[in-house]
Amino acid sequence: MRAVVYHGPGQKAWEEVPDPEILDEGDIIVRVDAVTICGTDLHILKGDVPEVHQGRILGHEAVGTVEEVGDGVHTMTPGDRVLVSCISACGTCRFCREGRYGQCLCGGGWVLGHTIDGTQAEYVRVPFADMSTYRVPGAATDEEILMLADILPTGYEVGVLAGGVRPGDVVAVVGAGPVGLAAIAGAQLYSPSHIVAIDLSDARLEAAKHFGADVIVNNSRQDPLEVIRELTGDLAGRLGVDVSIEAVGTPATFELAVQLARPCGRIANIGVHGKSATLHLDELWSKDITITTGLVDTSSTPALMRLVASGEIDVKRFVTHHFGLDEFDEAYDVFGRAADTGALKVVLSR
Numbered sequence: 001m002r003a004v005v006y007h008g009p010g011q012k013a014w015e016e017v018p019d020p021e022i023l024d025e026g027d028i029i030v031r032v033d034a035v036t037i038c039g040t041d042l043h044i045l046k047g048d049v050p051e052v053h054q055g056r057i058l059g060h061e062a063v064g065t066v067e068e069v070g071d072g073v074h075t076m077t078p079g080d081r082v083l084v085s086c087i088s089a090c091g092t093c094r095f096c097r098e099g100r101y102g103q104c105l106c107g108g109g110w111v112l113g114h115t116i117d118g119t120q121a122e123y124v125r126v127p128f129a130d131m132s133t134y135r136v137p138g139a140a141t142d143e144e145i146l147m148l149a150d151i152l153p154t155g156y157e158v159g160v161l162a163g164g165v166r167p168g169d170v171v172a173v174v175g176a177g178p179v180g181l182a183a184i185a186g187a188q189l190y191s192p193s194h195i196v197a198i199d200l201s202d203a204r205l206e207a208a209k210h211f212g213a214d215v216i217v218n219n220s221r222q223d224p225l226e227v228i229r230e231l232t233g234d235l236a237g238r239l240g241v242d243v244s245i246e247a248v249g250t251p252a253t254f255e256l257a258v259q260l261a262r263p264c265g266r267i268a269n270i271g272v273h274g275k276s277a278t279l280h281l282d283e284l285w286s287k288d289i290t291i292t293t294g295l296v297d298t299s300s301t302p303a304l305m306r307l308v309a310s311g312e313i314d315v316k317r318f319v320t321h322h323f324g325l326d327e328f329d330e331a332y333d334v335f336g337r338a339a340d341t342g343a344l345k346v347v348l349s350r
């Protein structure tokens with residue numbers, strides 16, 4: 001088969017590799033029908049995720065058809081249409097028992113396209129298939145369901161739920177890439193009073209408006225701190241946002257997200273960071289803030305799937321570009337130059 005193989009920072013190729021095989025009784029082999037590229041794949045290519053070794057097949061999001069099932073798989077049969085989630089779960093370890101699948105101790109967590117071969121391929125082996133894949137509801141299209149593999153649960157769990165968004169809150173989202181936009185869509189479910197989207201790209205800020213941002217700030221031209229002070233300053237004691245969500249993954253954006261929060265505010269970091277950021281404890285120690293970090297668990301996937309299937313969350317807007325499965329070079333180029341191309345999610349399908 002062919003697959004996107006990582007060859008060290010800055011290098012990848014769509015090339016011929018051996019077909020995946022069942023290695024454990026809980027495995028399935030999925031024929032990839034639709035697949036996408038994540039901001040995290042760009043981090044890997046920058047060298048920010050050093051545990052990804054050369055030779056690894058990238059990708060952790062897919063919708064496909066079950067080809068083959070291991071002897072220990074109970075809920076899937078060949079021919080089933082499934083969502084392959086970015087997080088796998090053994091289902092029995094201490095963390096899986098608490099729904100904290102991202103932290104799985106027994107070979108699950110974020111493994112696809114990270115520590116085992118991933119989904120940017122014609123076929124993929126998925127471990128712990130009963131816990132790590134989801135049967136797709138009939139009416140939804142492959143590309144709608146594909147948005148549930150990573151960005152929607154990530155924005156919702158690591159941004160909105162970890163940040164504790166409540167009705168009436170002012171929420172800032174730093175970074176309006178697909179994950180930041182998913183956080184905006186998820187925050188909407190809680191009726192915040194204002195959502196402020198901050199990004200360097202006008203195209204992405206324009207998209208943020210469609211997903212529900214009330215205020216957009218291009219921080220290459222405008223100081224987000226000033227905008228937020230103006231927005232929240234007239235409400236006594238509420239200088240700053242209630243919840244600040246970081247969805248970029250750089251020291252500067254993390255520090256900005258922290259700066260934007262009011263005293264007693266909450267800062268939810270989603271971004272994957274390759275470098276340390278400074279925590280200004282000399283300014284923060286008395287502000288009573290809460291900072292959360294998180295790897296997505298995807299425990300919200302069933303609930304989000306119902307919201308997508310019922311049209312409560314409009315996922316069609318995420319998909320801006322379509323490619324054939326063998327057009328990864330073009331797709332990475334378009335996704336990697338999102339500020340110029342306006343790309344949000346690119347979908348490659350058979």
Ligand SMILES: NC(=O)c1ccc[n+]([C@@H]2O[C@H](COP(=O)([O-])OP(=O)(O)OC[C@H]3O[C@@H](n4cnc5c(N)ncnc54)[C@H](O)[C@@H]3O)[C@@H](O)[C@H]2O)c1
Binds near residue numbers: 041179200248250253
């Ligand atoms: N924690 C998790 O479980 C998890 C899961 C998936 C993705 N992620 C991470 O979430 C982050 C966002 O993912 P994505 O797919 O949306 O990435 P992306 O690269 O498509 O989007 C990042 C956005 O940040 C903007 N940006 C860059 N520098 C900025 C700055 N200085 N100020 C304001 N905006 C800036 C870019 O213009 C872009 O729109 C990435 O770091 C990704 O690795 C984390």
Ligand SMILES: [Zn+2]
Binds near residue numbers: 039
């Ligand atoms: Zn991802």
Ligand SMILES: [Zn+2]
Binds near residue numbers: 092
């Ligand atoms: Zn586990």
